[in-house]
Amino acid sequence: GAVVSQHPSRVICKSGTSVKIECRSLDFQATTMFWYRQFPKQSLMLMATSNEGSKATYEQGVEKDKFLINHASLTLSTLTVTSAHPEDSSFYICSARFSTGGADTQYFGPGTRLTVL
Amino acid sequence: AQSVAQPEDQVNVAEGNPLTVKCTYSVSGNPYLFWYVQYPNRGLQFLLKYITGDNLVKGSYGFEAEFNKSQTSFHLKKPSALVSDSALYFCAVREQTGANNLFFGTGTRLTVIP
Numbered sequence: 744g745a746v747v748s749q750h751p752s753r754v755i756c757k758s759g760t761s762v763k764i765e766c767r768s769l770d771f772q773a774t775t776m777f778w779y780r781q782f783p784k785q786s787l788m789l790m791a792t793s794n795e796g797s798k799a800t801y802e803q804g805v806e807k808d809k810f811l812i813n814h815a816s817l818t819l820s821t822l823t824v825t826s827a828h829p830e831d832s833s834f835y836i837c838s839a840r841f842s843t844g845g846a847d848t849q850y851f852g853p854g855t856r857l858t859v860l
Numbered sequence: 861a862q863s864v865a866q867p868e869d870q871v872n873v874a875e876g877n878p879l880t881v882k883c884t885y886s887v888s889g890n891p892y893l894f895w896y897v898q899y900p901n902r903g904l905q906f907l908l909k910y911i912t913g914d915n916l917v918k919g920s921y922g923f924e925a926e927f928n929k930s931q932t933s934f935h936l937k938k939p940s941a942l943v944s945d946s947a948l949y950f951c952a953v954r955e956q957t958g959a960n961n962l963f964f965g966t967g968t969r970l971t972v973i974p
Contacts, residue, residue: 777961786964786965836904849906854903856901
């Protein structure tokens, strides 16, 4: 099956610093990638849709200046949490859309656990 | 508007018994339906999807799901549960036209008791 990697898997940072998370589709090209946030014992919350070569589309309530998304190539999207604060601590999961000509399937990365001290 | 309901937060089943994890959905048009499984501190793994055609869909690890249009349901099933099936299961829906992204249910934690 299609593989999506995420790096780093875990990061601890001080409040006020910025953190970059990379998402890569390893064996397929993804024109569309998605970034989710998951709180403990809750479902995934879509943050933004990342389109290769264009600006990301953010969901309502998600600050685009705080969560910077760049989709530089068909296999790489990055999420940068700028000036991180403790409330940004969460599990961030990316997903890449694999187009098969029928119902596209989203494949998910293993997630990044962000802890802001 | 799209939505997914997983009415059970927790499902417990004895090893070797059949398991069912329930999911109902709401979409404006025809749905694409998905099941994913999440192990602790991991991302989501794709199990199976319904596109069209046969209402019974078979997926990974012996799981299957049945699409029921009249009941707007897509319950996940397995004939004989394994302890290793214990995980968090998410149902998701996407309209066949229009919305670009998946809408997820709140998840059901399955515990298989040895």
